[in-house]
Amino acid sequence: MLTLPPENRWLFREPFGTVFSDFSMVIPYLEGKIFCTVGDVVTHNALSAGLIPSIGVIDGFTKRSPYLRMPEIRGHILHVTNPAGTITDELVSALREAQGKMPCVVMVRGEEDLAVLPLTEILPDGAVILYGQPEEGLVVCEVNKKLRADAKKLLTYFVSL
Numbered sequence: 001m002l003t004l005p006p007e008n009r010w011l012f013r014e015p016f017g018t019v020f021s022d023f024s025m026v027i028p029y030l031e032g033k034i035f036c037t038v039g040d041v042v043t044h045n046a047l048s049a050g051l052i053p054s055i056g057v058i059d060g061f062t063k064r065s066p067y068l069r070m071p072e073i074r075g076h077i078l079h080v081t082n083p084a085g086t087i088t089d090e091l092v093s094a095l096r097e098a099q100g101k102m103p104c105v106v107m108v109r110g111e112e113d114l115a116v117l118p119l120t121e122i123l124p125d126g127a128v129i130l131y132g133q134p135e136e137g138l139v140v141c142e143v144n145k146k147l148r149a150d151a152k153k154l155l156t157y158f159v160s161l
Contacts, residue, residue: 002087002158004114009085011157015133016116016150017141023049026140030128034102038115038131040067042138043105046130047073054102054127055095057115062132075103084111087158092118099123116141120151 004012020026023045036055037043043056044067052074061067078098082091091108095118098104106115119129120143129141141147 001089001161002155003161004085004158006085008157011154012114015136015139016131017129017139017147019133019137019139021137023138026130026138027051029140029142034123034127036119036123036127036129038112038119038129042130042132044069045138052103053130054104055098055119056103056105057095057108057112057119058105059108059110059112061111073105075105076101078104078106080106080108082108082110082112082115085114086110087114087118091115092122095119095122117151117155119143120148 027049030051034054036057037046037053038057040058040060040062043053043058046053076098078094080088080090080094082088094106095115098106099122116129116131123129123143125144127143129143131139133139
């Protein structure tokens with residue numbers, strides 16, 4: 001299990017990709033691509049637009065409050081535990097399993113925010129990861145060599161437990 005020490009959490013305040021203010025602006029980037037969503041609101045917006053994420057990672061909360069608007073989820077569902085500020089082996093294993101069961105939703109007991117980092121390693125080049133940036137909008141990351149290197153660098157700020 002990797003844990004992000006509180007003194008390093010500031011590193012994750014900056015978006016890890018391009019920020020869009022509205023989900024409709026992102027739809028053209030998704031055509032013909034594997035795309036994954038991290039977060040309940042982003043997953044909800046994709047499903048509401050008629051788009052089914054290859055992998056959706058949700059925890060039932062948004063901004064620490066229960067998220068009760070999720071449309072019906074279809075496909076495989078995996079359940080994992082991943083405490084806030086961590087990337088557990090269980091989460092990484094579930095994301096790898098989800099890749100072979102797409103479409104798949106990974107339901108997290110705890111917090112899903114940091115799932116973006118292992119997804120950069122698991123997904124093929126050209127896949128797209130979407131996640132919410134509080135008070136800013138939706139972040140779009142295309143998996144490529146640079147994104148993987150950036151994620152690998154951020155992982156150096158974690159401690160292994």
